[in-house]
Amino acid sequence: MSSLINPTTTKTLITSTTFRRQLTTSSAVTQRLVSNPPDLIKWVKTQGGFVHPFVKIADSGPFGLGLVAHQDIPKGSDLIALPEHVPLKFPDGGDGSHQNLVNLARHVPEELWAMKLGLRLLQERAKTGSFWWPYISNLPETYTVPIFFPGEDIQNLQYAPLLHQVNKRCRFLLDFEKEVTRQVGELKLQDHPFGGADVDASSLGWAMSAVSSRAFRLHGKALQNGNRGDVPMMLPLIDMCNHSFNPNAEIVQEQSSSDPKMLVKVVAGMNIKEREHMTLNYGCLGNDFFLLDYGFVVPSNPYECIELKYDGGLFDAASMAAGVSNPSFSSPAPWQKQILSKLNLEGEQALLKVTLGGPEIVEGRLLAALRALLANDSETVQKHDLNTLKSLSNEAPLGLANETAALRTLIALCVIALNHFPTKIMEDEALLEKGVSTSTELALQFRIQKKSVIIDVMRDLTKRVKLLSSNESLASQN
Numbered sequence: 001m002s003s004l005i006n007p008t009t010t011k012t013l014i015t016s017t018t019f020r021r022q023l024t025t026s027s028a029v030t031q032r033l034v035s036n037p038p039d040l041i042k043w044v045k046t047q048g049g050f051v052h053p054f055v056k057i058a059d060s061g062p063f064g065l066g067l068v069a070h071q072d073i074p075k076g077s078d079l080i081a082l083p084e085h086v087p088l089k090f091p092d093g094g095d096g097s098h099q100n101l102v103n104l105a106r107h108v109p110e111e112l113w114a115m116k117l118g119l120r121l122l123q124e125r126a127k128t129g130s131f132w133w134p135y136i137s138n139l140p141e142t143y144t145v146p147i148f149f150p151g152e153d154i155q156n157l158q159y160a161p162l163l164h165q166v167n168k169r170c171r172f173l174l175d176f177e178k179e180v181t182r183q184v185g186e187l188k189l190q191d192h193p194f195g196g197a198d199v200d201a202s203s204l205g206w207a208m209s210a211v212s213s214r215a216f217r218l219h220g221k222a223l224q225n226g227n228r229g230d231v232p233m234m235l236p237l238i239d240m241c242n243h244s245f246n247p248n249a250e251i252v253q254e255q256s257s258s259d260p261k262m263l264v265k266v267v268a269g270m271n272i273k274e275r276e277h278m279t280l281n282y283g284c285l286g287n288d289f290f291l292l293d294y295g296f297v298v299p300s301n302p303y304e305c306i307e308l309k310y311d312g313g314l315f316d317a318a319s320m321a322a323g324v325s326n327p328s329f330s331s332p333a334p335w336q337k338q339i340l341s342k343l344n345l346e347g348e349q350a351l352l353k354v355t356l357g358g359p360e361i362v363e364g365r366l367l368a369a370l371r372a373l374l375a376n377d378s379e380t381v382q383k384h385d386l387n388t389l390k391s392l393s394n395e396a397p398l399g400l401a402n403e404t405a406a407l408r409t410l411i412a413l414c415v416i417a418l419n420h421f422p423t424k425i426m427e428d429e430a431l432l433e434k435g436v437s438t439s440t441e442l443a444l445q446f447r448i449q450k451k452s453v454i455i456d457v458m459r460d461l462t463k464r465v466k467l468l469s470s471n472e473s474l475a476s477q478n
Helices: 040-046 096-105 110-126 151-155 160-184 201-214 287-294 312-321 334-342 364-373 378-382 386-390 400-419 425-434 438-477
Strands: 055-059 065-069 078-082 216-222 228-233 249-254 263-268 305-309 353-357
Touching (some): 040 055, 110 160, 110 201, 110 228, 160 287, 287 438, 305 400, 353 438, 364 386, 364 400
Antiparallel strands (some): 305 353
């Protein structure tokens, strides 16, 4: 498999005259689109925005560029405020060039929403004298997302679900380049959405990555029903806040009764000490999403999990490896099929993706299926509702023997999943110590975290099995 594009060869959009991210949670890298971009803080203030006097842009080495407190900032302080015209959004309407941009956006699937706003970003990047140029010129020149990895490092991820998503995005960008060329190739200059500039898969990938790693989905204009739909928008300066699951700041949208315009603010959620970075929570996400959209990996991510496909043959093999007698995953009884259907693990519209890890440790649907399929009779199972069967905190709802068999099967599944990785954690760590490229480092860190979460799940389940065994011994003695 070859990579789509190499970040070092990303082409710059040129208008025709004739017609913090490394292995960290930083939101940007230090090399920006132009060598000496305009002062972003000054520009925000010039446009009627507010920036706290103690907020500064700082280069923190491997963390990239971020917002740092120059002095202590008390909790509740406004850090940044952007008036409604400053965020960059997809246009609602406008002239011919905007309409052609809208036509292009219709070819972008909803799951790749970042590409839609990315088209607007490319339009403004190509426009001479763009209102947003002071912001765009401060954007990173390259991004560390996997679509820019060399082919070898894409393979180094060693995780099929993410490989599938990377390949899917690469194929989309290559196909979309052809669609863009077809639609805008013969347009007049005044109708050309990119001012006559050539747009290829490389520039499309840059724009999509810029948006996916920096945009926020906030409330937009009021809809006919009175509600407000979520609108992706790029928030100059605000998007330089780093990520944290325990952030010291939060985004607030304000609108007064006298002024219908929306104000986007960042407020200190706690006291921020001098030299501390301003952080926002990008979302309670696993590393698949962080790497794919933001270009970084979070060590010891509490939301990290591994994805498995619910497959009767695989689960039969796991239960037999665990020493569980009479596995029936491949040929469940009719009453068991009914339970699987309720869990959406049976039928034409079944969702067969299940997960291990994260806050649940074991996805509830998977746990309920194992408990039901390893049960001897329907009456015992039907005494409990699905929520009880799905909860790992409900110890042994179907009895100690059933629970032990289910947990041992899960442990065997973990072993099978771990063996799918061609390298061990110690081998990966040895490679990291040798010094490797940024993309190789990210790939190694990603797969280390995946293997670590499997091992953590195994340890947790093993402790539960031992506890069940102790309880069973006590029960037999009594």
